[in-house]
Amino acid sequence: MELIFATNNAHKVDELRAVLPPGFGIRSLREAGIDQDIPEPHDTLEANALEKAQVIAARTGGDCFSEDTGLEVAALNGAPGVHSARYAGEDRAPTANMDKLLRALAGKPDRSARFRTIICLCLRGSVHYFEGICPGTITTAPSGSGGFGYDPVFIPDGGDGRSFAEMSFTEKGRFSHRRKAVDKLVAFLKQTHEN
Ligand code: ITT
Ligand code: NA
Numbered sequence: 001m002e003l004i005f006a007t008n009n010a011h012k013v014d015e016l017r018a019v020l021p022p023g024f025g026i027r028s029l030r031e032a033g034i035d036q037d038i039p040e041p042h043d044t045l046e047a048n049a050l051e052k053a054q055v056i057a058a059r060t061g062g063d064c065f066s067e068d069t070g071l072e073v074a075a076l077n078g079a080p081g082v083h084s085a086r087y088a089g090e091d092r093a094p095t096a097n098m099d100k101l102l103r104a105l106a107g108k109p110d111r112s113a114r115f116r117t118i119i120c121l122c123l124r125g126s127v128h129y130f131e132g133i134c135p136g137t138i139t140t141a142p143s144g145s146g147g148f149g150y151d152p153v154f155i156p157d158g159g160d161g162r163s164f165a166e167m168s169f170t171e172k173g174r175f176s177h178r179r180k181a182v183d184k185l186v187a188f189l190k191q192t193h194e195n
Contacts, residue, residue: 001023001024001025001189001193002024002025002026002027003024003025003026003027003063003064003065003121004026004027004028004029004032004034004056004060004062004063004064004065005026005027005028005029005064005065005066006029006038006052006053006055006056006057006064006065006066007028007029007052007066007067008029008030008037008038009148010028010030011147011148011149012067012178013026013028014169015169015172015173015176015178015179016178016182018169018170018173019169019170019173019178019179019182019183020182020186021186024186024189029056032060034056034059034060036055036056036059038051038052038055038056038066039051040052040068040085042082043082044082045068045069045070045081045082045116045117045118046068046118046120046129048068048082049066049067049068049118049119049120049129050066050120050127052066052067052068052120053065053066053120053121053122053127054122054127057122063121063122063123063124064121064122065119065120065121065122065185066119066120067117067118067119067120067178067181068082068117068118068120069084069115069116069117069118069177069178070082070083070084070115070116071084071101071113071114071115071149071150071154072113072114072115072116073101073104073105073112073113073138074110074112074113075105075108075110075111075112076104076105079104080097080101084097084149084150085097087100087101088100095142097149097150098142098150098152098153101138101150101153102138102140102141102142102153105138111137111138111139111140112135112136112137112138113135113136113137113138113154114133114134114135114136114177115133115134115136115150115154115176115177115178116131116132116133116177117131117132117133117177117178117180117181118130118131118181119131119132119181119182119184119185121185121188123192128188130181130182130184130185130188131180131181131184132176132177132178132179132180132181132182132183132184133177133180134156134157134175134176134177134180135156135157136154136155136156136157136175137154137155137157138153138154138155139152139153139154139155139163141153142163142165143162143163143165143166144162144163144164144165144166144167145165146164146165146166146167146168146172147164147165147167147172151163151164151165151172152164152165156175156176157175158175159175164176
């Protein structure tokens with residue numbers, strides 16, 4: 001089975017490929033020859049994920065899935081959350097979002113946070129959602145050069161204290177929000193396929 005993954009983020013594609021079981025293939029928008037910027041105007045992960053999946057399902061006429069992810073920080077009342085990609089506004093420097101987050105948390109004792117991923121699947125005209133959550137802690141300084149986004153400042157609970165950016169894909173996949181959501185997607189697809 002092969003599904004289009006409605007994302008323009010190559011890191012997300014690589015991470016999924018590292019954890020998908022045999023028999024489940026994905027094609028990114030780039031690989032499908034689709035050059036499309038997808039707006040994310042909504043204020044929930046669910047609504048943005050739905051928009052991404054529906055835009056691509058309409059364009060291809062086929063099944064596809066998308067995901068929207070946010071970093072929810074307790075001491076910031078859940079911010080940056082659904083605004084994680086544009087937290088630093090016009091400043092698009094690679095570390096601008098992380099820098100802003102570290103400044104916002106300076107002096108705050110509670111550094112707990114969680115990544116939350118919502119996958120939205122459009123399958124034969126129906127919509128299905130799958131959620132994955134990874135609890136953890138925000139560091140006081142970035143460490144590691146792997147991963148993407150906020151990975152250098154996020155240490156998952158249950159690990160050995162390394163940030164996501166200090167882990168391989170496979171290691172990150174042991175803990176990650178994305179992995180938990182995709183496991184639910186795969187379980188659903190297996191079940192649907194059998195029936
Ligand atoms: P799409 O094409 O799939 O929309 P995107 O990069 O715009 O790709 P999102 O809209 O989901 O993705 O934005 C998520 C933001 O959170 C973005 O700034 C990422 O850098 C960050 N992010 C998402 N997943 C992450 C992860 O696993 N580790 C670190 N940061 C992550
Ligand atoms: Na996006």
